[in-house]
Amino acid sequence: MKAYKNPRFLDSADARLLRIVSEFIEPQSRFADHDIEDTIVFMGSARTAAPEHVSQKQTASGDSPTTLADAYQACRELARRLTEWSKNLPEDHRRFVVCSGGGPGIMEAANRGASEAGGINVGLGISLPHEQANNDYITRELSLEFHYFFMRKFWFAYMAKAVVFFPGGFGTLDELFEILTLLQTGKIRKHLPIVLFDRSFWESTINFQTLINRGTISEDDLDLFLLTDSVDEAFTHLTDALARYGVSEHGATL
Numbered sequence: 001m002k003a004y005k006n007p008r009f010l011d012s013a014d015a016r017l018l019r020i021v022s023e024f025i026e027p028q029s030r031f032a033d034h035d036i037e038d039t040i041v042f043m044g045s046a047r048t049a050a051p052e053h054v055s056q057k058q059t060a061s062g063d064s065p066t067t068l069a070d071a072y073q074a075c076r077e078l079a080r081r082l083t084e085w086s087k088n089l090p091e092d093h094r095r096f097v098v099c100s101g102g103g104p105g106i107m108e109a110a111n112r113g114a115s116e117a118g119g120i121n122v123g124l125g126i127s128l129p130h131e132q133a134n135n136d137y138i139t140r141e142l143s144l145e146f147h148y149f150f151m152r153k154f155w156f157a158y159m160a161k162a163v164v165f166f167p168g169g170f171g172t173l174d175e176l177f178e179i180l181t182l183l184q185t186g187k188i189r190k191h192l193p194i195v196l197f198d199r200s201f202w203e204s205t206i207n208f209q210t211l212i213n214r215g216t217i218s219e220d221d222l223d224l225f226l227l228t229d230s231v232d233e234a235f236t237h238l239t240d241a242l243a244r245y246g247v248s249e250h251g252a253t254l
Contacts, residue, residue, distance in 0.1 A: 019147065019148075020148060020151060023146055023147065023148055023151040023152075024151060024154070026144075027124075027144055027155055030141060030142060030144070031122075031142075031159070033141070034120060034139075034141065034142060035095075036097050036120075036122065036142070036159070037094070037159060038094050038095065038096050038097065038159060038161045038246060039096065039097050039098070039099035039122060039159045039160050039161065040079075040082055040086075040096050040097070040098055040099065040160070040161065040162045040163075040164070040238065040242075041099045041100070041156050041160045041162070041163045041164070042075060042078075042079060042098065042099070042100045042106060042107065042109075042110035042163075042164050042166070043100070043101060043106070043107075043156075043163065043164070043165050043166070043168065043172050043175050043176070044071070044075065044105065044106025044107065044109075044165065044166030044167060044168040044172055045105050045106055045166070045167055045168040045169055045172060046101075046103045046104050046105040046106070046107060046168075046171075047104075047105055047169070048068050048071050048072050048105040048106050048109070048166070048167070049068060049072065049104070049105065050069075050072055050108065050109070050112075051068075051069035051072060051073060071106065071109075071166055071167060071197075071198065072105070072106065072109045073109070074166075074197060074231050075106050075109035075110055075113065075164075075166050075197070076109040076110070076112050076113040076116075077113060077231050078113065078164065078197075078231050078234055078235060079098045079109065079110040079111070079112070079113030079114045079117075079121075080113035080114065080116050080117045081113075081117075081231070081235050082096065082098065082114075082235065082238065082239070083098055083113065083114040083117035083118075083119035083121070084117045084119075085235075085239055086119070087117070087118070087119060094246060096161055096162070096242055096246065097114075097119065097120060097121060097122060098110055098111065098113070098114035098119065098121040098122070099121065099122040099123070099124065099156070099159070099160070100121075100122070100123055100124070100138075101123070101124055101125065101126065101152075101171075102123030102124050102125030102126070102134040102135065102138060102143065102144070102145070103123075103125060103126075103133065103134065103135060104133070104135055106166045106167075106168065107123070107135065108135040108137060111123055111135055111137035111138045112135070112137040114137070115137040115138075115139075120139040120142060121137070121138060121139055121142065122138065122139070122142045122144075123135065123138035123142065123143045123144065124144050124146060124152050124155055124156060125143065125144060125145040125146065126145070126146050126147075126149065126152055127145060127146070127147050153175065153178065156175070157178075157179065157182065157188065160192060161190070161192065161242055161245075161246040162192065162193045162194075162195075162238050162241065162242060162246075163179055163192065163193075163194050163195070164194075164195045164197060164234065164238070165194070165195065165196050165197065165202075166197050166198065167197075167198050167201040167202075167205075173205075173206075176196075179192075179194065180194070180221075180224055180225070183224050184217075184221060184224065190245075191241065191244075191245035191246075193226070193237060193238055193241040193242070194224060194225035194226065195225065195226050195228060195234045195237060195238065196225050196226065196227050196228070197228060197229070197234060198229060199227045199228065199229050200229075202227060203227070208222060
């Protein structure tokens with residue numbers, strides 16, 4: 001049996017590097033086939049259900065059904081509007097494709113909004129023991145599943161020209177702080193607008209002023225992102241930045 005057809009070897013610790021490289025090359029091939037170089041990434045909780053599926057069970061954390069439904073609907077609307085805007089750019093301009101973590105909740109809302117606008121969209125799923133299963137609104141050929149979190153994160157950051165964070169848990173916070181760290185340290189050299197949607201959630205979850213007061217970040221670091229409760233404000237902030245910087249940049253740069 002050829003080594004590259006031997007499942008026992010391919011699933012072994014010795015072949016880990018091959019599996020990692022596969023999660024770089026195989027997505028790269030798919031994106032090239034669909035001429036995708038630039039994405040608008042949406043991140044947020046997998047536990048935020050569509051309004052039609054909100055139940056009292058989801059209020060255990062203190063969020064009301066209205067709050068959960070509003071977050072989903074805001075994400076869906078923003079993704080739809082951004083997709084329509086991108087599709088209507090002049091022919092010689094770049095296109096910006098909605099990308100999510102592929103799963104339910106806020107991720108589903110982003111893919112759903114893009115799909116409703118008639119746009120192709122990406123889902124970068126991850127194999128987990130619970131919660132995660134790629135949603136039905138992702139463009140079929142662009143529905144991916146990763147094993148390695150760090151390879152999934154690479155593809156989020158590498159192609160992103162903007163990132164929107166909705167309320168979420170450990171995973172969303174992890175992704176937020178990683179992106180902010182890469183921007184703060186200059187490891188991401190492209191202009192990358194960041195939106196934190198739902199001011200009350202973010203200001204109660206992360207005390208940015210305490211970080212400034214303790215000297216662990218500078219006040220200028222707050223300029224790395226926009227805090228907002230408005231779909232209109234988020235849309236204007238993102239499209240202004242993308243029109244100014246994204247359409248003239250060639251290739252994604254980390």
